[in-house]
Structure formats: structure tokens, C-alpha cells
Amino acid sequence: MRRVVITGIGLTTPLANGREASWSRLIEGQSGVGRIDTFDADDLACQIAGQVPWKSGRGGGSEDDPASFDPDAVMSAKERRRIDEFILYGMAAADEAVADSGWTPETDDEKFRTGVLIGSGIGGLSSIADTSIVLHEKGPRKISPFFIPGALINLVSGQVSIKHGFKGPNHAVVTACATGAHAIGDSARLIASGDADVMVAGGTEAAVCRIGIAGFVACRAMSTSYNDAPETASRPYDEGRDGFVMGEGAGILVLEEYEHAKARGAKIYAEVAGYGLSGDAYHITSPDTSGNGGERAMRSALEKSGLSASDIDYVNAHGTSTPAGDETEVRAVERVLGDHAKNVNLSSTKSAIGHLLGAAGAVETAFCALAIRDNVVPPTINLENPSFEAEVNLTPKTAVKREIKAAVSNSFGFGGTNAALVLKQVD
Amino acid sequence: MADVIERVKKIVVERLEVEADKVVEAATFQEDLGADSLDLVELVMAFEEEFAIEIPDEVQEQINSVGDAVKFITERV
Numbered sequence: 001m002r003r004v005v006i007t008g009i010g011l012t013t014p015l016a017n018g019r020e021a022s023w024s025r026l027i028e029g030q031s032g033v034g035r036i037d038t039f040d041a042d043d044l045a046c047q048i049a050g051q052v053p054w055k056s057g058r059g060g061g062s063e064d065d066p067a068s069f070d071p072d073a074v075m076s077a078k079e080r081r082r083i084d085e086f087i088l089y090g091m092a093a094a095d096e097a098v099a100d101s102g103w104t105p106e107t108d109d110e111k112f113r114t115g116v117l118i119g120s121g122i123g124g125l126s127s128i129a130d131t132s133i134v135l136h137e138k139g140p141r142k143i144s145p146f147f148i149p150g151a152l153i154n155l156v157s158g159q160v161s162i163k164h165g166f167k168g169p170n171h172a173v174v175t176a177c178a179t180g181a182h183a184i185g186d187s188a189r190l191i192a193s194g195d196a197d198v199m200v201a202g203g204t205e206a207a208v209c210r211i212g213i214a215g216f217v218a219c220r221a222m223s224t225s226y227n228d229a230p231e232t233a234s235r236p237y238d239e240g241r242d243g244f245v246m247g248e249g250a251g252i253l254v255l256e257e258y259e260h261a262k263a264r265g266a267k268i269y270a271e272v273a274g275y276g277l278s279g280d281a282y283h284i285t286s287p288d289t290s291g292n293g294g295e296r297a298m299r300s301a302l303e304k305s306g307l308s309a310s311d312i313d314y315v316n317a318h319g320t321s322t323p324a325g326d327e328t329e330v331r332a333v334e335r336v337l338g339d340h341a342k343n344v345n346l347s348s349t350k351s352a353i354g355h356l357l358g359a360a361g362a363v364e365t366a367f368c369a370l371a372i373r374d375n376v377v378p379p380t381i382n383l384e385n386p387s388f389e390a391e392v393n394l395t396p397k398t399a400v401k402r403e404i405k406a407a408v409s410n411s412f413g414f415g416g417t418n419a420a421l422v423l424k425q426v427d
Numbered sequence: 428m429a430d431v432i433e434r435v436k437k438i439v440v441e442r443l444e445v446e447a448d449k450v451v452e453a454a455t456f457q458e459d460l461g462a463d464s465l466d467l468v469e470l471v472m473a474f475e476e477e478f479a480i481e482i483p484d485e486v487q488e489q490i491n492s493v494g495d496a497v498k499f500i501t502e503r504v
Contacts, residue, residue: 078444145468
């Protein structure tokens with residue numbers, strides 16, 4: 001089987017635009033969650049979100065912060081009018097990941113062997129909502145010809161391929177909050193099976209809009225008690241947790257066949273060693289209370305990786321800060337790790353950035369790769385009083401320096417879809 | 428007429444992100460100004476909005492240049 005490694009990472013998150021700024025702010029224990037400032041949220045039960053900080057000032061960004069997001073650096077104002085923001089964030093993170101990898105295919109064959117697989121949980125939700133108002137108020141002749149290509153989920157992969165000339169497999173995943181993890185896992189399989197040598201893979205989301213928040217509030221899934229203290233709202237495992245906080249942004253990785261990467265002297269963050277998938281067959285929004293679905297995904301990923309439970313040092317949990325899901329997942333992790341659980345750090349980085357839905361799994365897999373690079377575990381911020389006793393170290397509040405040779409990233413989505421990835425250090 | 432020309436040019440420059448001096452009456456949208464079929468649809472919608480007129484689909488197909496647009500709009504407003 002061909003081995004697959006990570007050679008490029010791009011991140012656009014509520015903490016910062018850019019890989020290193022997002023990562024260092026995460027390790028410092030900062031929060032990217034604030035009051036929603038892009039639309040009127042006063043009549044919504046949840047008025048907070050993890051918004052990408054823009055240079056324009058939105059989302060808590062500023063002109064003076066070099067890590068604030070500059071949309072002009074990604075595409076022109078004309079092009080931006082024609083796409084939903086989930087595509088914009090995906091393009092930004094893909095640009096960074098591709099530049100980071102140093103991979104620029106020149107020959108036809110190199111282009112044919114480089115593919116793109118970027119997903120989104122919801123896609124152009126905000127555009128769909130806005131356009132339906134235009135349809136209602138002004139009629140069908142006023143619908144933009146760019147509405148459909150600006151809202152379709154696979155158009156991120158399409159746009160990235162057009163911009164960079166990647167002519168290999170062009171694909172997209174839609175599995176709600178497991179999208180990013182499935183995109184990376186499926187891409188790794190495409191490389192392992194020989195369909196491509198390089199894949200630009202990940203997830204992107206921009207569902208922080210009125211209909212997006214209202215919809216998840218209706219599912220009774222969101223935090224509603226911390227509108228006046230947004231930074232403290234996402235608090236996985238804490239007794240005060242009351243639901244997830246939505247985040248936006250993108251995480252994109254460049255995955256590459258190991259010999260291909262080695263031959264061109266590419267920097268290697270980590271190996272995508274294992275990938276496991278499962279379905280709960282239980283409920284449309286609630287995770288199976290037994291945790292069996294997540295457990296089977298983890299066991300499958302571990303088996304594929306050739307590692308044993310005792311090789312795992314860090315688990316980046318799905319941990320969304322919902323009352324039911326958090327403990328169920330930790331128990332499943334502990335069953336998989338067995339006696340080794342006490343030696344393992346687990347954290348939920350959603351505590352700092354909120355839940356990026358379809359981008360979450362990709363951003364979190366990127367965090368795992370950076371954790372392996374720097375031998376540091378990002379913290380679960382806001383974890384003051386755990387609501388249950390755990391064998392694993394839940395890594396409260398501050399980052400932990402320790403050797404990380406292998407890490408697991410879990411992602412679970414509505415519909416009962418589960419994915420787990422195992423990353424390991426490459427010597 | 429002069430007013431229509433200026434307003435059409437302004438919309439074309441803005442929508443197609445092209446240099447103002449390239450937007451002459453003889454310039455064709457697709458060959459000279461780099462528009463694709465979706466750009467043209469959007470451009471016609473912008474003309475309709477700006478001049479509060481309706482440009483039927485069969486007429487849209489005949490508007491290939493800046494001059495064509497100016498001529499049609501001038502006849503209507």
C-alpha cells in the first residue's frame with residue numbers, strides 16, 4: 001500500500017487567518033468566539049459565534065493585525081460577488097496549503113496526478129437564503145446567473161482546480177460535521193490506491209448567518225446561556241456546557257504519496273496512517289448514547305494504521321460542548337485505549353474556535369499534525385469543573401508539552417456518520 | 428444618448444473589471460472584454476436595473492457590443 005503524508009497546511013479560523021497564527025493563538029489558550037457582528041442576532045437565542053477576524057473589522061479583526069483576513073488577497077471584488085463565503089474561505093486556506101507544500105505541477109502528467117477533494121457541511125446557505133428573498137420580492141428574472149455555481153458545495157474543489165491547474169480527481173464530500181475528516185480520509189485512499197499522487201483536501205464552512213443559527217437553535221443544539229460571555233461559551237466536558245458554538249472558516253491539507261514527497265525534498269508534517277468510518281443507524285441528530293459508532297470508527301482507523309492503542313499520545317476529540325455527546329465520546333475513547341488511557345492527553349479545540357461543522361474535521365486534523373510537529377497538546381479552554389471523571393487527561397485550560405508520536409482525530413456528524421483519522425510522526 | 432453611453436460604460440467597467448479606456452462602442456463583450464456567457468447575463472440584468480427596462484431574451488442574444496447595448500437602451504428610455 002502506498003503511504004500518504006501531509007506536506008502542506010492552510011488554515012482560516014476564528015482565531016486568525018493563517019496556519020501559524022491560528023496555531024500559536026490556540027496554544028496560548030485564546031478564544032475566537034465573540035458576539036455575532038455581521039447581522040442582527042438580537043432575536044436569536046444564540047447570539048455568538050466563532051467568526052473569522054477580517055481586516056475590515058468584522059469578527060473582531062483589524063487592519064493592524066497581520067493575521068486578520070484580507071479577502072482581496074484571495075480574489076477580486078468582482079469574483080467575490082459571485083461566490084458564497086464558504087468558497088472564499090476554502091480558496092484562502094487552499095492557497096496557503098498549496099504554497100506551504102511547494103508543489104507546483106508543471107507537466108500534463110503532474111497536473112493529471114494532482115486532485116482536489118474539499119467538502120462543506122452546508123455550502124452556500126447564506127446565498128440560498130438571500131436569493132430566495134430576491135426570488136420572492138423581485139421574481140425569477142432577477143436571479144443571478146452566479147447563484148448556483150456560487151452555492152454548490154463541489155465548487156470549492158472546482159475553483160481551486162481552476163486556479164491552480166490541478167486536473168486529477170475532482171470531488172467533494174458532504175457528511176455534515178464529519179465532512180472535513182471524510183475528505184482527508186477519502187483523499188488519502190485515492191492516493192493509496194493510485195488514483196492520484198497529490199490531493200488538496202479538507203473542508204470549509206460559512207454558515208454563521210441568520211438562517212444557519214436559527215436552524216441549529218431549533219435543533220436545540222446550540223449554546224444559549226453565554227451571550228454575554230462569548231469567550232466562555234464553548235466549554236467541552238465542563239459542567240456548565242449547554243450546547244455548541246458555531247464557527248466558520250476552512251482547513252485544507254496537501255496530502256502526498258510518501259515517495260513523491262521524499263523525491264522532491266518536501267517538508268513532511270505527519271503521515272495519514274489510518275482512517276476509519278462507521279454509521280450509528282440510530283437518530284438523525286443525536287449520537288448513539290452507547291458511543292459504539294465512534295468507537296468502531298476509531299478501532300478501524302487504528303487497525304488500518306498498524307499501530308496499537310498504546311502508541312497513541314493525543315486524541316483531538318469531536319467534543320462539541322453538548323451535554324450528551326461529550327461524555328459518550330470520552331468513554332468510547334477510553335474503551336479503545338484501555339489501560340493506556342491514563343497516559344493519553346485528549347482535548348477539544350472546539351473550546352477555542354467553536355464548531356466549524358464541515359470544516360471542523362479538517363481544521364482539527366491540521367491541529368493534530370501541528371501537535372505532532374511541535375510536540376505540544378492544544379488545551380481544552382474553559383474547562384473549569386469537569387462534569388465527569390475521566391481516565392484520559394482532558395488537558396484543561398493550558399497546553400501541555402509532551403512527545404506526540406501518534407494522534408487520533410474524531411469527527412461525528414448528523415445522520416450518525418463517524419470518521420476517525422490516525423496521524424503519526426514520520427522519522 | 429451621451430448620458431446612456433456613460434452609464435453603460437460605468438456598468439461594464441464595474442461588472443467586468445476592465446479598464447475604462449477599453450470600453451469603446453465597438454468593443455465586443457466576449458472577444459474584446461473577456462466576458463463569458465454568465466457575465467453577459469449578469470450584465471444585461473445590471474442594464475435592466477439601471478435603466479428600469481426589460482431586455483427580452485431574444486434581444487439579449489443580439490447585444491454583442493457596447494454599441495449594441497447603447498443603441499437598444501437609447502431606443503427604450
